[in-house]
Amino acid sequence: MTPKIEISGLRKSFGALTVLRDINLHVEPGQVVALIGPSGSGKSTLLRCINLLVMPNSGHIRVGSDSFSFGPGSKPPAVMQQARFRSSTGMVFQHFNLFPHMTVLQNVMEGPVSVKKMPKAQAVSLAQALLAKVGLSDKVNVFPTTLSGGQKQRVAIARALAMEPEVMLFDEATSALDPELVGEVLGVIRKLAAEGMTMIIVTHEISFAREVADRVLFMRDGLIVEQGPAREVIGNPKEEATKVFLSHFHTRG
């Protein structure tokens, strides 16, 4: 089977600060990969490179049938090409980033209507179906400010799904939530995993990663230090750095 996502030799630095050193990664269709690691290890930057919100300095990225090369001798993708590419990768942000001037329904419709030029009526029924899926049928016509964090994040997931993406990228989707609201968002992600969505999840929820992810990647200092089946990396880490990182979670319970 050809991998859905293939990344090789990816490097990124911001000025003198090198954030990604040499990232090689592939994700099979339907696979769920969890990215764990300490803050500043480059997890979020890697995720943002995958949908070109951050332009890598060098390396290759392929998602589905679109592939890009970066570095000397290769031209970075043009603006419209970037936009088209991003429309097939869904991204969910730590701080939700819902559009405050639109209702919940309009938030979810925005992608299909303005990017895919989908007729309004069709976009409305698509958005309604997706909001039902994330359990928010009763919030269709309210503005985001009136929602709880967990509800906002579920709208954000519906908004990303509305583009019918090939892959979903979650950037610490539960880090900004009150503990009692984390479960409802993880529940939606779990459901997507069961449906066979290809996903990369940057997370600090170690037990969730063990439960839902097929593979876990541990990153530190811009490198993937250890990777393997979730149970192995989390239950029985081989690298010292992974052990140290995971020990913080075990002691916290």
Place this chain on the structure above:
Amino acid sequence: MYQWHFDIVWSYRWLFLNGTAITVGLTISVVFLGLLVGLVAGIAQLSHSAAARWSSWLYIEMFRLTPLLVLLLWVYYALPIMTGIKLDALTSAVMTLTLYGGSFYAEIIRAGIVSIDRGQSEAGLALGMPPGSVMRRIVLPQAIKRMIPPLMNQSIIQFKNTSLVSVLAVPDLLYQGQLVAMETYRALEVYTMIAIIYFIVLLPLTVVVKRAENHLAQSN
């Protein structure tokens, strides 16, 4: 003790009314044109192209840091000698006021755009929207709400600024008043009346600004 004779003002009421109409009309056109110029220059400030950033910066600072009276005189008297293009007084006045107001509007518009959280444009880009649509559909609708009070304040200042065009003999309220004062030797009454007219026209506008500010404070 000075004897006030406001009946003289009344007998020239049509001149005052005509001057007020010209001042209001002039303000409306330079506010409208200035907003267009300001929008372009403000967005150019945030452009990826260095040339766009530099040229808009040069324009903004050139007009922001020069006194309006000097600009008006320069465009009307010096520009024709330098370029050979002779503009009539009204055209010079409208052009100068537009560019002058536009430079202030540009800064307000730029500041309004950058005040919107980066996550908003990232969310739009992540959906696959091109940068232009992100600006039009996501950033500007939110930014404009924040810009309205300072833009209205700037427009009130612009209304008063139009009085300077009288130096080019554009027949605005102040210029017409000066004619009346010269003819009647009743300068004190005339200038008092002019001040009152400016005040009366602007008072309702300040109420609107206050309301807009309160509304904004509530919606945030």
